[in-house]
Amino acid sequence: xxxxxxxxxxxxxxxxxxxxxxxxxxxxxxxxxxxxxxxxxxxxxxxxxxxxxxxxxxxxxxxxxxxxxxxxxxxxxxxxxxxxxxxxxxxxxxxxxxxxxxxxxxxxxxxxxxxxxxxxxxxxxxxxxxxxxxxxxxxxxxxxxxxxxxxxxxxxxxxxxxxxxxxxxxxxxxxxxxxxxxxxxxxxxxxxxxxxxxxxxxxxxxxxxxxxxxxxxxxxxxxxxxxxxxxxxxxxxxxxxxxxxxxxxxxxxxxxxxxxxxxxxxxxxxxxxxxxxxxxxxxxxxxxxxxxxxxxxxxxxxxxxxxxxxxxxxxxxxxxxxxxxxxxxxxxxxxxxxxxxxxxxxxxxxxxxxxxxxxxxxxxxxxxxxxxxxxxxxxxxxxxxxxxxxxxxxxxxxxxxxxxxxxxxxxxxxxxxxxxxxxxxxxxxxxxxxxxxxxxxxxxxxxxxxxxxxxxxxxxxxxx
Ligand code: BGC
Numbered sequence: 167x168x169x170x171x172x173x174x175x176x177x178x179x180x181x182x183x184x185x186x187x188x189x190x191x192x193x194x195x196x197x198x199x200x201x202x203x204x205x206x207x208x209x210x211x212x213x214x215x216x217x218x219x220x221x222x223x224x225x226x227x228x229x230x231x232x233x234x235x236x237x238x239x240x241x242x243x244x245x246x247x248x249x250x251x252x253x254x255x256x257x258x259x260x261x262x263x264x265x266x267x268x269x270x271x272x273x274x275x276x277x278x279x280x281x282x283x284x285x286x287x288x289x290x291x292x293x294x295x296x297x298x299x300x301x302x303x304x305x306x307x308x309x310x311x312x313x314x315x316x317x318x319x320x321x322x323x324x325x326x327x328x329x330x331x332x333x334x335x336x337x338x339x340x341x342x343x344x345x346x347x348x349x350x351x352x353x354x355x356x357x358x359x360x361x362x363x364x365x366x367x368x369x370x371x372x373x374x375x376x377x378x379x380x381x382x383x384x385x386x387x388x389x390x391x392x393x394x395x396x397x398x399x400x401x402x403x404x405x406x407x408x409x410x411x412x413x414x415x416x417x418x419x420x421x422x423x424x425x426x427x428x429x430x431x432x433x434x435x436x437x438x439x440x441x442x443x444x445x446x447x448x449x450x451x452x453x454x455x456x457x458x459x460x461x462x463x464x465x466x467x468x469x470x471x472x473x474x475x476x477x478x479x480x481x482x483x484x485x486x487x488x489x490x491x492x493x494x495x496x497x498x499x500x501x502x503x504x505x506x507x508x509x510x511x512x513x514x515x516x517x518x519x520x521x522x523x524x525x526x527x528x529x530x531x532x533x534x535x536x537x538x539x540x541x542x543x544x545x546x547x548x549x550x551x552x553x554x555x556x557x558x559x560x561x562x563x564x565x566x567x568x569x570x571x572x573x574x575x576x577x578x579x580x581x582x583x584x585x586x587x588x589x590x591x592x593x594x595x596x597x598x599x600x601x602x603x604x605x606x607x608x609x610x611x612x613x614x615x616x617x618x619x620x621x622x623x624x625x626x627x628x629x630x
Contacts, residue, residue, distance in 0.1 A: 199322020237289020
């Protein structure tokens with residue numbers, strides 16, 4: 167009896183530590199979301215404080231993606247040379263600096279430079295966080311921890327939508343409202359900074375650097391028994407020995423290129439199904455159909471956040487591929503429905519004459535679409551990219567795939583609205599539907615199932 171009570175106590179203890187590690191790590195995801203979601207409900211205040219037209223506002227919004235690409239590009243070097251933990255600390259510093267300086271309402275050039283910096287921080291965090299979580303969490307809960315990262319992104323998007331709407335409502339003067347909006351980001355940035363200072367380093371990185379003793383110490387905090395620790399050490403060591411030699415050699419391998427293409431295309435599709443059009447522009451799109459107000463502002467971030475919760479459970483129960491299929495089918499159907507709704511609504515004109523049915527179809531389609539993305543492609547694209555690369559090529563692989571994600575996010579955000587104006591509003595939704603079909607074909611033929619196996623076993627499997 168005594169022994170089993172002791173064991174269950176150990177298990178509970180173990181879990182708290184693991185979840186704490188993951189929670190602090192995932193604060194990187196929260197900052198990602200805060201910056202991603204910031205624009206939607208802050209743009210009005212920014213435009214009036216800085217007297218911007220549409221183009222200036224777009225320039226300000228879009229520079230985040232540029233920072234994201236550069237951040238992702240350099241984060242592989244940070245991850246390798248600074249380590250995962252110090253890179254998270256570094257990202258925390260950037261977030262804090264960029265948001266605090268912005269809160270002083272500096273000149274527009276400096277404000278844009280700060281948004282670039284925030285994008286840079288997001289690029290670093292969106293690379294390091296899943297990497298850290300996938301290397302530190304035990305195999306059985308790895309997927310769930312990866313989903314936690316996505317959950318934090320969506321909580322960030324929701325939180326900033328909510329606080330920005332609230333702040334703009336309470337403080338009518340944008341010179342007061344805008345600094346407060348930035349300070350919300352600064353608050354969480356400081357939290358992340360402090361949290362990541364006390365995180366342990368990733369055991370896999372420590373082993374890669376030949377610091378076995380330290381790695382064992384970290385693993386002892388994560389696992390319950392010495393046997394589990396030994397097993398994990400052996401597995402990491404085995405893979406390290408097998409992949410001895412230069413990273414260059416590892417990545418010049420044919421098998422690495424195949425995996426790289428899988429990751430790149432997966433991240434490309436995550437953006438080409440159109441998610442960020444909804445995240446950034448859903449109030450605008452609902453506005454085209456004559457819908458404004460709180461539902462137009464809050465429906466997307468709320469549904470996006472709520473339906474990321476089931477993903478945490480489903481990603482281990484159903485596996486990655488099934489979620490990708492189901493999500494893509496839901497997005498396909500809803501994008502076609504949204505396209506048809508816009509056929510009925512038309513390209514502008516007298517909105518008062520638009521009947522209620524197409525408006526309702528549009529609203530429901532967008533909400534169900536967000537649901538479809540939130541429990542599948544949102545988390546799974548990031549999880550799979552953090553799992554498929556061999557240890558030696560993991561930083562390079564994830565750097566490239568993260569950059570691809572940001573590049574396509576930037577392209578979609580930059581051209582979506584003008585595409586709608588040029589080719590008709592329905593056309594954009596049909597285009598996204600077509601990408602959903604392509605993504606299903608791609609998953610069926612190329613994406614491996616990565617559920618429940620250790621990173622090292624997966625590496626063996628992929629090599630074969
Ligand atoms: C995507 C982001 C998107 C977010 C929405 C993430 O997985 O990479 O581009 O804004 O999901 O929740």
